[in-house]
Amino acid sequence: MPTTTIDGRPVHVDAEGFLTDLQEWSEPLARALATLIGLELTDEHLRIVRLARDDFAAQGESPTLRRMSSVAEVPIKTLFTLFPQKPAKKIAYVAGLPKPRGCI
Amino acid sequence: MKKLLVLGAGTAGTIIANKLRKRLSRGDWSITVVDRDTSHVYQPGFLFVPFAQSSPDLYRSRRQTLDDDVELIIGQIDEIRPKDHQVDLAGDRTLDYDYVVIATGTSPRPEETPGMLGPEWRSSIFDFFTFEGAVALRQALRSFDRGRLVVHIAEMPIKCPVAPLEFAFLTEAWLRERGIRDRVEIAYVTPQPGAFTRPVASKRLGQMLDERKIALETDFAIERIDNDTKTLVSYDEREVPFDLLVTVPVNMGADFVGRSGLGDELNYVRVDRHTLRSKTYDGVFAVGDANDIPTSKAGSVAHYSAEVFVENFLQIAAGQSPTHQFDGHANCFIETGDNKALLIDFNYDTEPLPGKYPLPVVGPLDLLKESRANHAGKLAFRWMYWNVLLPGRPLPLPNHMSMVGKTTVTEED
Numbered sequence: 351m352p353t354t355t356i357d358g359r360p361v362h363v364d365a366e367g368f369l370t371d372l373q374e375w376s377e378p379l380a381r382a383l384a385t386l387i388g389l390e391l392t393d394e395h396l397r398i399v400r401l402a403r404d405d406f407a408a409q410g411e412s413p414t415l416r417r418m419s420s421v422a423e424v425p426i427k428t429l430f431t432l433f434p435q436k437p438a439k440k441i442a443y444v445a446g447l448p449k450p451r452g453c454i
Numbered sequence: 455m456k457k458l459l460v461l462g463a464g465t466a467g468t469i470i471a472n473k474l475r476k477r478l479s480r481g482d483w484s485i486t487v488v489d490r491d492t493s494h495v496y497q498p499g500f501l502f503v504p505f506a507q508s509s510p511d512l513y514r515s516r517r518q519t520l521d522d523d524v525e526l527i528i529g530q531i532d533e534i535r536p537k538d539h540q541v542d543l544a545g546d547r548t549l550d551y552d553y554v555v556i557a558t559g560t561s562p563r564p565e566e567t568p569g570m571l572g573p574e575w576r577s578s579i580f581d582f583f584t585f586e587g588a589v590a591l592r593q594a595l596r597s598f599d600r601g602r603l604v605v606h607i608a609e610m611p612i613k614c615p616v617a618p619l620e621f622a623f624l625t626e627a628w629l630r631e632r633g634i635r636d637r638v639e640i641a642y643v644t645p646q647p648g649a650f651t652r653p654v655a656s657k658r659l660g661q662m663l664d665e666r667k668i669a670l671e672t673d674f675a676i677e678r679i680d681n682d683t684k685t686l687v688s689y690d691e692r693e694v695p696f697d698l699l700v701t702v703p704v705n706m707g708a709d710f711v712g713r714s715g716l717g718d719e720l721n722y723v724r725v726d727r728h729t730l731r732s733k734t735y736d737g738v739f740a741v742g743d744a745n746d747i748p749t750s751k752a753g754s755v756a757h758y759s760a761e762v763f764v765e766n767f768l769q770i771a772a773g774q775s776p777t778h779q780f781d782g783h784a785n786c787f788i789e790t791g792d793n794k795a796l797l798i799d800f801n802y803d804t805e806p807l808p809g810k811y812p813l814p815v816v817g818p819l820d821l822l823k824e825s826r827a828n829h830a831g832k833l834a835f836r837w838m839y840w841n842v843l844l845p846g847r848p849l850p851l852p853n854h855m856s857m858v859g860k861t862t863v864t865e866e867d
Contacts, residue, residue: 409724411748415675416609416719416720417718417719420719426675426677426689427677427689430675430689430690434690435673435690436673451748
C-alpha cells in the first residue's frame with residue numbers, strides 16, 4: 351500500500367488516493383482531503399461525512415447515493431450541490447472510506 | 455413435519471423447491487411455494503421481442519414447472535414476521551415455517567423517476583423488462599425510421615445488467631439490416647463510469663459501442679424526464695434529448711421485504727454473501743435477485759447460488775453446520791447483433807476475463823469475444839432452462855468459477 355503525506359501526516363491510500371486505514375481518519379484530515387478535490391467543508395458536509403462513516407461501520411460498505419440520501423435525510427440534488435459531479439465517490443473519499451463499489 | 459416456505463417461484467425459487475423435494479425426506483419435510491401469479495416467464499426472451507415477429511415459449515404454468523409434491527399457493531405476500539416464523543398473505547391467511555427462502559426477485563419501478571410515467575410513456579418512452587413494454591416497443595421500432603434513439607439505465611443495480619447493452623447492439627444491427635442506420639443517432643446513457651462495471655469488460659464493451667458509433671454518456675444520475683422537450687435531465691444538469699427512449703427503470707425488490715424490515719433502501723434482503731442467510735434472522739434466506747450480494751442480478755447467479763444453498767440446506771436439515779460457500783459466480787451471454795454473442799464469466803473476486811468456457815482451454819465457447827457459437831449457446835439456453843435447469847436436473851456446468859486457461863489482462867492492455 352502506498353503511503354502519502356496529507357496535512358503533514360503520513361497516511362495509507364490506494365492507487366486512487368482513497369484511505370485504506372479507517373483509523374487514520376480525523377476531521378482535520380477530512381478538511382485536507384476535501385481541499386485536494388476542491389471542496390471547503392461546511393458543517394453540513396461534515397455531518398454527511400460522519401453519517402457515511404457510521405453507515406460504513408454498520409453495513410460494511412460505502413453508501414450509494416440513494417443510501418446516503420436516505421441516511422442523511424437530504425435530497426439527492428443537495429448531495430450533488432455539496433459534492434459536485436460524483437457525490438458518492440467524493441463523500442467516500444473525504445470520509446476515508448473505500449471507493450463505493452460500482453454496482454454490478 | 456418441518457416446513458420449508460419458498461417465497462417466489464421464479465428461477466431461484468423453482469430450482470430450490472424442485473432440488474430439495476428430490477433430496478429431503480417427504481415424511482419429514484413439507485415444501486410450500488408462494489407466488490403472486492400462475493405463470494413462470496422466461497425473462498431473457500424479452501430482449502428479442504422488440505425485433506421479432508412472434509415471441510414463442512416465453513411462459514409456462516408455475517404448477518407445471520414445480521414438482522407435484524411441492525405445494526403452490528397463489529397469493530400476495532403481506533409481511534414476514536421472522537420472530538414468529540410466520541408469513542402473512544393478503545386476505546388474512548398466515549403460513550408457518552421453520553425456514554423461509556425469499557426468492558421474489560426484483561422489478562422495474564418507472565414511478566421512481568419523475569416524468570417517466572408522463573404523457574410520453576409508451577408513446578416515445580419504452581421499457582423492455584416487461585412483456586407489455588417489449589411488445590409496445592416492437593410497434594414503436596417498426597415506425598421509427600429517423601432521429602435520436604437513447605438506451606438508458608436509470609440506476610444500478612438492475613436485473614441483467616448486460617441487457618441494455620445487448621439491446622443497443624441489437625438495435626444498431628437491426629437498423630443496418632433495414633438500411634436506415636445512417637438516419638439514426640444512438641446514445642447509451644448510464645449511471646456507471648463506463649459501459650460496464652468491471653474494468654476489462656467495460657473497456658472491451660466500450661470499444662464495441664465505439665466501433666458501432668454508439669455514443670456513450672457516463673456517470674449520468676437521472677433526476678427527471680422532461681416530457682415537453684423529450685429530454686433526460688441529470689442531477690448535475692446535463693441534458694440528453696431523445697426521439698425514442700428505451701429505458702431500464704429503477705429496479706427494486708418486493709415491497710413486503712421493506713415492510714418486514716429485512717431490506718436495504720431498494721428492498722434487497724441483507725444477507726451473508728457466501729451463505730445467503732439473513733444477517734439478522736437464522737431462519738431466513740434470500741436467493742437470486744431478491745438479495746443484496748455484490749454480483750450481477752442474473753439468472754446464472756440465481757442458478758449457481760441456488761445450488762450452493764441447496765447443499766447447505768441439506769446440512770442444516772441434518773442438524774449440521776452449513777459448509778458450502780457461494781463465490782459470486784456469474785456468466786452472461788451478451789448478444790452483439792449479426793447473430794453473434796459474447797460470453798462473460800466472473801465472480802466476487804475476479805472480473806470477466808478472456809478465456810474458454812465451460813471447459814478451460816478447450817471451450818468450446820469463447821469468453822469476452824464475439825462468436826456465432828456464443829449466439830447459438832444463448833438461443834439453446836431457453837430449452838435448457840425449461841427442461842434441465844428448472845426441474846433441478848444436473849447441468850454440466852461448474853457452480854464455482856475456474857481460473858484455468860484464463861488470460862489475466864490489465865486495464866492498460
